[in-house]
Amino acid sequence: MKVRCIKNTGEALRSYEYKPLEKDMLGRFGATGYSQYGEIGIGREYIVMGFIIFETYQAYLIDDNGFISACPCQLFEVVDNKVNSNWHFRLIEKDEDIYPFVQAVFGYPELCSDKKAYENLIVEMDEDTQRIYFRRKMELEKELEG
Amino acid sequence: MEQMVMKDAMANPQLGKVVMTGMKDSRWLGWSKMQYSVESANGVKATVHYVGKWENGVLKAVDDFKFK
Numbered sequence: 421m422k423v424r425c426i427k428n429t430g431e432a433l434r435s436y437e438y439k440p441l442e443k444d445m446l447g448r449f450g451a452t453g454y455s456q457y458g459e460i461g462i463g464r465e466y467i468v469m470g471f472i473i474f475e476t477y478q479a480y481l482i483d484d485n486g487f488i489s490a491c492p493c494q495l496f497e498v499v500d501n502k503v504n505s506n507w508h509f510r511l512i513e514k515d516e517d518i519y520p521f522v523q524a525v526f527g528y529p530e531l532c533s534d535k536k537a538y539e540n541l542i543v544e545m546d547e548d549t550q551r552i553y554f555r556r557k558m559e560l561e562k563e564l565e566g
Numbered sequence: 567m568e569q570m571v572m573k574d575a576m577a578n579p580q581l582g583k584v585v586m587t588g589m590k591d592s593r594w595l596g597w598s599k600m601q602y603s604v605e606s607a608n609g610v611k612a613t614v615h616y617v618g619k620w621e622n623g624v625l626k627a628v629d630d631f632k633f634k
Contacts, residue, residue: 430583445623450584450598452625457583458603458611487603487611490585521587543586543599543615545634 421468421503423480423496428462430455436494448476449492459489465499467564469557470507470527472538475520481527481541488541488553504560508532528556567604568633571612575602579618579628589617594629601634 427433430451434441443453451457460466466482472490479490510532512519522538530552531537540549575581582602589597594617603613613634619627 441623444580444625446584446620446625452580454578454580455583456581456602456604458605461605485609517590518586539586
């Protein structure tokens with residue numbers, strides 16, 4: 421699956437909020453009207469490695485020149501909507517630290533089999549976890565080349 | 567550039583986004599982990615993590631700013 425970044429600010433997400441908010445207030449995307457998504461660049465295309473289903477929004481798991489992030493879907497337009505046939509799905513259990521912030525994950529196998537994958541990729545930026553992400557990405561890129 | 571990003575994050579913590587809620591660390595129990603990333607003109611990224619206490623969508627306190 422491929423997406424293209426069309427917006428990269430919290431202000432751009434305001435129209436998707438369910439109620440009016442002051443600019444400095446946190447909305448459902450975990451961003452304010454001042455927030456900046458410096459992790460992504462407008463016009464750039466990204467291979468989607470998975471979906472992170474948060475309690476209040478959904479995000480694509482992507483990387484920009486090796487910097488991995490989970491950014492709201494509304495910041496992108498879909499270029500290729502075919503998902504990889506090797507993707508797995510996992511519902512987060514209520515006793516996990518990331519619950520209820522994260523509700524489910526859907527993507528490359530280890531994103532699901534490693535219960536700490538989200539935290540290790542996004543919060544801790546753990547190198548071993550990142551290495552697995554990029555190994556799976558290389559496989560996906562080879563598959564896309566055909 | 568990194569110092570500028572840190573300065574911006576500390577002066578304007580609403581620039582960041584939440585990457586984790588419900589922290590278990592007793593120093594910031596229930597706070598949220600925040601991230602602020604900036605890309606320079608030559609493509610280099612600088613990222614700052616910090617913790618924020620949000621109440622009804624309003625930021626009440628911040629702490630533990632560090633580079634990632």
